[in-house]
Amino acid sequence: MSDGSRALREEIIATAIAMNAAGINRGTSGNVSARYRDASYDGFLITPSGLAYERTRAEDIAAVTLAGEASGPRAPSSEWRFHLDIYRSRADVHAIVHTHAPFATTLACMDRAIPAFHYMVAIAGGRNIRCAPYATYGTQALSDHAVEALRDRNACLLSHHGMIAVGPGLQRALAVAAEVETLAELYWRALQIGEPVLLSDAEMDVVLGKFAGYGRA
Ligand SMILES: [Zn+2]
Numbered sequence: 001m002s003d004g005s006r007a008l009r010e011e012i013i014a015t016a017i018a019m020n021a022a023g024i025n026r027g028t029s030g031n032v033s034a035r036y037r038d039a040s041y042d043g044f045l046i047t048p049s050g051l052a053y054e055r056t057r058a059e060d061i062a063a064v065t066l067a068g069e070a071s072g073p074r075a076p077s078s079e080w081r082f083h084l085d086i087y088r089s090r091a092d093v094h095a096i097v098h099t100h101a102p103f104a105t106t107l108a109c110m111d112r113a114i115p116a117f118h119y120m121v122a123i124a125g126g127r128n129i130r131c132a133p134y135a136t137y138g139t140q141a142l143s144d145h146a147v148e149a150l151r152d153r154n155a156c157l158l159s160h161h162g163m164i165a166v167g168p169g170l171q172r173a174l175a176v177a178a179e180v181e182t183l184a185e186l187y188w189r190a191l192q193i194g195e196p197v198l199l200s201d202a203e204m205d206v207v208l209g210k211f212a213g214y215g216r217a
Contacts, residue, residue, distance in 0.1 A: 002038060004036075004038060005038070005063075006058050008034050008036055009045055009058040009059075010058055011034065012033065012034055012046070012170065013053060015097065015170045015171075015174050016030070016032045016047050016053040016056070022178055024101040024177055024178055025100060025101060026100065028050055029100040030097070030162070031047045031077035031079055031098050032046070032047050032095075033080075034095045034169075035094040043064050043065035043066050043067075043087075044063075044064055044066075045063055045064075046061065046063075046076045046083055047061065048062050048074035048075060048076060049076065049077050049078050051074065059073065060073065060074050062074055062075065062077075064080055064084060078138045079138055079142075081140060081143045082142060082143040082147070082164070083098075086147060086166060089147050090150070090166065093167070094167070094169055095172070096164065097173040098164050099163055099177055101177070101184065103184035103188050104157055104162065104163040104184040105162050107157060107187065107188060108157040108158055108160060108163065109160050111159050113129060113130050114128060114129040114180075114184060114187050115196075116198045116200075117186075117196040118186060118187075118199075119207045120179060121183060121204070122204060122207040122211050123176060123180075123183075124154050124155040124176065125154045125155075126208070127204040129155055130149040130153065130157070131149065131158070132149035132157065134158075134160045137161065146158060146164055154176050155176050155177070157184075163177065163181075
């Protein structure tokens with residue numbers, strides 16, 4: 001294991017622990033990955049299947065090539081396929097956080113996208129946060145739906161499942177995931193007292209422009 005690979009593996013574990021500590025995931029239902037390239041490798045590193053993050057060591061992190069070949073002592077997360085397809089289709093993405101965050105997942109169970117009810121929705125890169133149609137976890141169909149829902153976006157919900165946040169690095173992907181969960185909670189609260197009033201496309205475009213100005217990714 002190279003020093004670069006070890007440092008990234010440790011950052012992945014720290015991100016997974018932080019994801020649970022922030023209350024946006026429980027147990028091992030989520031997963032975290034980061035793109036990894038060196039002279040002899042082109043792929044990504046991902047949390048293994050079914051191992052508590054606190055007990056995960058750097059060598060437990062699975063490696064998957066962009067051809068989809070996994071290596072390491074443990075199997076990669078059962079949801080490695082959508083990580084693979086996101087890295088294949090999005091050169092700008094270097095980290096992915098997938099969680100079953102309670103409020104985001106509640107909306108996803110109602111097949112509800114998050115509309116422009118609050119300006120921070122723009123943190124996901126567009127005027128709304130889409131909800132990808134349901135497909136069985138781990139399948140190519142789910143992966144295809146996720147890639148489509150993430151088109152021009154940094155986050156999406158997964159129907160009857162959870163959410164995905166992506167970014168140029170692990171810190172940013174985790175921050176986007178936390179913000180999406182906050183937005184999901186606010187939207188859920190607003191729905192308790194009626195149908196939230198939405199911002200116009202023009203107002204959202206102003207915010208998107210301001211976010212782009214300080215390195216949205
Ligand atoms: Zn999941």
